[in-house]
Ligand SMILES: Nc1nc2c(ncn2[C@@H]2O[C@H](COP(=O)(O)OP(=O)(O)OP(=O)(O)O)[C@@H](O)[C@H]2O)c(=O)[nH]1
């Protein structure tokens with residue numbers, strides 16, 4: 001049997017209109033043989049959770065530059081749990097103050113990547129986490 | 135409880151899981167599909183095909199809106215190409231449909247072609263079945279915009295829509311490529327752009343020439359401006375009319391038989407090959423045959439006959 005393809009949802013919650021960073025990540029993950037579902041900017045946590053469930057993804061990557069990550073990221077985690085998607089891993093990136101990271105992790109975000117993290121590191125993290133889960 | 139039973143009880147997560155198993159070609163998916171099969175065949179399946187960028191996703195988004203106003207439940211399958219270089223894919227059709235993502239009457243799934251040619255993925259047929267078993271009234275399948283040979287969808291769709299746009303320079307090109315034969319309905323989108331009249335004229339002439347006197351359906355041409363939602367209600371009404379004609383004329387029955395036959399033979403072929411390949415590889419027979427052929431001691435025709443004779447004496 002063939003190996004399962006890793007499926008990732010890259011989503012931008014919140015009101016900021018920049019998605020250049022998200023697109024760079026999306027392309028890097030595609031080049032690492034993953035299937036990336038891209039949904040564009042200004043997504044609500046409800047939309048992101050519903051999309052993750054419908055698309056059957058292993059992992060959701062959230063990118064937020066607006067500063068609302070402390071509300072938005074935990075909300076996505078909560079909604080996924082409500083919808084039976086507690087097996088879906090949530091990671092985050094964007095402009096996130098260092099002090100917020102433990103809080104986000106406690107809320108169920110698996111990892112938070114700071115600006116400047118290499119895409120290789122993100123890819124490695126995803127592959128390891130998905131392998132560990134299954 | 136197995137996935138199939140959960141799906142029949144309305145479990146969205148289970149449906150999504152099974153689609154994943156189908157896409158990843160897990161053996162267990164076949165067992166689930168056996169259970170679902172009797173519950174399929176109710177949804178109306180609509181293929182939406184056309185060159186890259188003609189507005190397929192935008193049209194699908196607007197069609198979903200009209201169908202939902204009509205209280206129809208909708209499944210959407212949006213197929214995008216897998217990169218032949220990396221084996222990965224970016225699936226972006228959904229961007230234009232996101233406003234429907236939280237509507238419980240709509241289920242949208244993006245699929246990558248995973249190397250399959252013909253405009254859809256190998257898994258598309260079975261993912262359609264899952265949505266059908268979920269009870270969706272209508273399933274819209276957006277094919278890859280590869281241009282001219284995305285014709286696989288006709289084996290799955292009850293109604294095939296071909297989308298063209300003015301001024302792409304590909305108007306006559308597309309018509310030449312045999313895309314005429316697969317269209318039950320034609321859409322000229324981006325009618326705000328110049329050249330729509332000419333395209334419609336040319337298309338009409340080509341369609342008339344292609345008509346057979348025995349045909350019981352003349353493919354209509356709808357003009358739309360998908361971004362503004364113009365012409366979409368007429369298009370959706372056209373799909374409904376095509377569906378009615380299929381049923382009245384007994385064409386639906388004929389289509390269903392053709393499709394069942396095609397599907398069975400495809401499945402038979404692939405499971406036979408899989409079994410055979412396993413056996414031939416396991417005992418090293420395949421290598422021996424290849425070696426003998428390269429040395430010209432054996433020919434492939436006799437070898438194939440001998441193997442078939444062994445399993446079907
Ligand atoms: N002017 C004009 N632009 C349109 C119309 N409909 C769609 N578009 C634009 O055409 C572009 C492509 O639209 P999509 O819906 O993504 O086209 P598609 O056929 O799904 O594209 P692929 O999936 O990449 O093949 C977008 O920028 C749309 O906004 C229309 O009626 N008029």
Ligand SMILES: [Mg+2]
Pocket residue numbers: 190191192226227276
């Ligand atoms: Mg599209």
